Amino acid sequence: MLRIEKRPVESRLMGYLSPVLAAVLTLVSGALLFLLLGQSPAEGLHAFFIMPVSDLYGLSELGVKAAPILLCAMGLAVCYRAKVWNIGAEGQLLFGALIGSWAALQFLHTESAWALPLVLLAGALGGMFWGLIPALLRTHFNTNEILTTIMLNYIALNVLLYGVHGPLKDPEGYNFPESALFSDSTLLPTLLEGTRVHIGVLFALLAVAVVWVLLSRTFIGFQIRVLGLDARAAHYAGYHEKRLVIFVLLLCGGLAGLAGVLEVTGPIGQLVPQVSPGYGYAAIIVAFLGRLHPLGILLASLLMALVYMGGEMVQIELGLPQALTGLFQGMLLLYLLACDFLIHYRVRWGDRAAVTKSAATASQGA
Amino acid sequence: MTTAQPQPRLSLRNISKRFPGVLANDRVCLNLYPGEIHAMLGENGAGKSTLMKMIYGVMKPDEGEILWQGLPVDIAEPAQARALGIGMVFQHFALFETLSVTENIALSLPAREARDLKALGRRIREVSERYGMALEPDRLVHSLSIGARQRVEIVRCLIQDIKLLILDEPTSVLTPQEVEGLFQTLKQLAAEGCCILFISHKLNEVRALCHNATILRGGRVTGECKPAEESAQSIARMMVGEDTPISTTYEKRQGGDDFLVVRNLSLDSPDPFGTRLKNINLRVRKGEIVGIAGVAGNGQDELLAALSGERLAEEAGQISMPAGRIALLPPLQRRNQGLAFVPEERLGRGAVPDMSLEENGLLTAFGAGLVKNGFVNWGKTRAFARSIVDDFRVKCAGIGATAQSLSGGNLQKFIIGREIRQNPSLLLAAHPTWGVDIGAAVAIHKALIELRDAGTAILIVSEDIDELFQISDRICAICHGELSPLKAVRDTSIDEVGQWMAGHFDDGAERENAHAQD
Known part of the structure; x- marks a missing residue:
């Protein structure tokens, strides 16, 4: 008989294996899905996962898509390590894009080398401001940051829409909801001739290194981890919970805001209503898929970028709806959560289960 | 029979x-x-x-x-x-x-x-x-x-x-x-x-x-x-067994100047089932151990939280140390003034269950040269944890073992070691040997006595009267949030402290309300 029992200690192996298993299950389900849609599964998966990255341009596009996801996910990972459930990277990204765009529009007629850094800084500050709001709401009014950050996502989107339909709209743009094209001085340099891959990728990699050092080497990173694992111990040791909450939300807001401004000054080149195809939400999945570890998140962000590209590719190649992207993202998260169950529980066959079960509970009691 | x-x-x-x-x-x-x-x-x-x-x-x-x-x-x-x-x-x-x-x-x-x-x-x-x-x-x-x-x-x-x-x-x-x-x-x-x-x-x-x-x-x-x-x-x-020392009597000390002074401390408990502290007055001298007896749930947790800074009092002057009035200072600033604290709950407060001993050493001992310019010196941190494990004979699979993998007694030894190693001027300890075996209890008692002899003011809260009589220099009891008179251990008896624990403070006269909830 099949039985489920609690493990005496959580399995580290399953901790690493669970994302891999989730990815495999997503592929299998994807294959079934293609079959049901009347396509060859092999062809579908090939179009989804292989074709997008089969040439240099494809690979460069992977970097373009992965960079904003990675930046958001690194910030979110720091929040989640502190058990601050920030769902607001999307809003922080959008607000960063908005403020960055506003700054860029001030530099339409300048050649100054300072223009771009200032624009990027403005974007990061915009994101930080958007992260500071839920932080202060939580530290001063005890609000739940899950709710406030989600709500702020919609507010940020609507503020951005207002900007692009109103004050930031290009006066010579035939009333399209778009800003003017940014001047060259505020556009990101590309890394490879003929591709869209820009120096934002380097910022993202730098963020990976910085967060890694922050979490593993610095005392504030240690305090963040203690707060997340055991808030009472953090309180006992005298760590300032409020300051840590503000810090992680500022950090995440800054990184997400940077991601936003990198989008508008990089691949897009102006402010448009659709700055982000949900990068801030995808980053939540990425952060957990990567086990909140910088290296894992790096890999997971590449996978997620591939899912975005795959969705576009099957639309072009097989004429399937782009909603497949969301479907694949959803499956990935669902399977991950399901597989994480195996970190704390195991499945057993046969009668011996009864005996080992009691042993497990006993060793916990001992 | x-x-x-x-x-x-x-x-x-x-x-x-x-x-x-x-x-x-x-x-x-x-x-x-x-x-x-x-x-x-x-x-x-x-x-x-x-x-x-x-x-x-x-x-x-x-x-x-x-x-x-x-x-x-x-x-x-x-x-x-x-x-x-x-x-x-x-x-x-x-x-x-x-x-x-x-x-x-x-x-x-x-x-x-x-x-x-x-x-x-x-x-x-x-x-x-x-x-x-x-x-x-x-x-x-x-x-x-x-x-x-x-x-x-x-x-x-x-x-x-x-x-x-x-x-x-x-x-x-x-x-x-x-x-x-x-x-x-x-x-x-x-x-x-x-x-x-x-x-x-x-x-x-x-x-x-x-x-x-x-x-x-x-x-x-x-x-x-x-x-x-x-x-x-x-x-x-x-x-x-034959080879473990089982009990020792320790010399009683007078202590020096007052170190911790608590004046008229009254404080409501945030917990609806908690105990309100009523007009607590207490002095702990340098180089002495003061024991507080009492049945659990009579205000011990509330008193310790007020002293450690986890819960702030109402007026700054209600608690003071030589460096100043501390009743409104957060825990970190009290630690900087030489306070160390062994809380009642070992897992989930005194130590982070999922973290290694090495990391749990850093938890409160960060001030002991383990952090420089905001960066953790993991080499020193490991050495610190290892020295606690060695000196206090903590049985564990190594300093990489998680706190939750240790038995209660061994984790207690580690936490006490960690706090003592910071050379505190004032040590608060709740139930220092609760659930600890005899051999380990003796080791913990010895460490506390050594710390006392080095001039630290020590306040111990325990439910074990025998233990308090063994290691304390002065003793009192807490009942329904009130503190009994504080007497030198040699001038009182287990019977009298037992009376105090039940709320009979003044020569057997029952305090108002003392038994109202019984």
Whole structure:
């Protein structure tokens, strides 16, 4: 008989294996899905996962898509390590894009080398401001940051829409909801001739290194981890919970805001209503898929970028709806959560289960 | 007196129980006869609790047989044990605070008996009167004292036809006077033919109460004795083996200048079931140990939280140290002024369960040169953790082991070591040796005494009066959030402190409200 029992200690192996298993299950389900849609599964998966990255341009596009996801996910990972459930990277990204765009529009007629850094800084500050709001709401009014950050996502989107339909709209743009094209001085340099891959990728990699050092080497990173694992111990040791909450939300807001401004000054080149195809939400999945570890998140962000590209590719190649992207993202998260169950529980066959079960509970009691 | 009877009520034959990496019970044999009060003695981890859980059906033995009134039985679950007439009172009560006594008891009964709460209430009153355990069936449990809650647990067992009652460290939460009352009840029960299995660390109590004792060490029965014929020393010797020091007397000290001064501290508890501190006045001198006795839940946690800074007082001057008034300062600033604190909960407050010992060392000792320019010096941090593990003989798989993988006693040694190693000027310690075995307790006591002799002011809160008398220089008690007079240990007696614990502060005159909740 099949039985489920609690493990005496959580399995580290399953901790690493669970994302891999989730990815495999997503592929299998994807294959079934293609079959049901009347396509060859092999062809579908090939179009989804292989074709997008089969040439240099494809690979460069992977970097373009992965960079904003990675930046958001690194910030979110720091929040989640502190058990601050920030769902607001999307809003922080959008607000960063908005403020960055506003700054860029001030530099339409300048050649100054300072223009771009200032624009990027403005974007990061915009994101930080958007992260500071839920932080202060939580530290001063005890609000739940899950709710406030989600709500702020919609507010940020609507503020951005207002900007692009109103004050930031290009006066010579035939009333399209778009800003003017940014001047060259505020556009990101590309890394490879003929591709869209820009120096934002380097910022993202730098963020990976910085967060890694922050979490593993610095005392504030240690305090963040203690707060997340055991808030009472953090309180006992005298760590300032409020300051840590503000810090992680500022950090995440800054990184997400940077991601936003990198989008508008990089691949897009102006402010448009659709700055982000949900990068801030995808980053939540990425952060957990990567086990909140910088290296894992790096890999997971590449996978997620591939899912975005795959969705576009099957639309072009097989004429399937782009909603497949969301479907694949959803499956990935669902399977991950399901597989994480195996970190704390195991499945057993046969009668011996009864005996080992009691042993497990006993060793916990001992 | 009992061995003459032919058939034991319960007999264990070669019971063995194995957990991953440890043999918790190794061919344990035990016979219990009707009317016998039998003590189960042994250090933490000796296998007592495992054995009791097998008798009560919480777990099953790997090998061996359990015979109940001569017949082999397979006790699969506690309900079956209760049906046989076996009852168990756990150390940590399982009562719902927002339900009444009757409702709590009804929850453990078969559905058909639990249906008529009125009749049950009458039976509860009957049973409690018969055994001299005052209990109001309609009272809500949260309004009961700890002693009364324990009586609920016991009555819950007695309400069914009980043949064997297992008590796991029942006296650790009681005042000396309450212990007397409990013993009367147990003796009466035994006289009526009930078997009692009594687990305790307090050897004097075992000597006063139990007919026979079985001693476990490392999962094996290492001795049997009649406690009344032995001394506490000789029983302790059997428990720990030949090579562990078991007790020492320490010289009492006067102490120097006042270090910690608490003035008129009154503070509400944020917890609706917590205790309000009432006008606490206390001085702890450099180089002395002040002990605070008291039954758990009388304001100890609230007092320590106010002193450590986890909860801020109302006025800055209510608590002061030589560097200034601290009652409004957060914990970190108090630590910077030389405060160290060993909290009551080891896991989940004193240590982060999922973190390694190395990281748990850093938790509070970051000020001891382990952090430079915001970066953790992991080399030094590891060395710090390793020195605690070595010096305090913390048994662990290495400093990479998680805090939750350690036994309670070993983790306690680590936490105390961590706090002592920071050379505090003031050490607050809650229940420093609670659940710690004798050898480790001696090591902890020695470390505290050394710290005192080096000039540190030490405040210890404990429920173990014997321990407080052994290591404190001055002692007082806390009851319902009020502090008794503080006296030099040599000028008082266990009896007087017992009176204080019950709220009788002024020469036996009962304080107003002191027993209002009883």
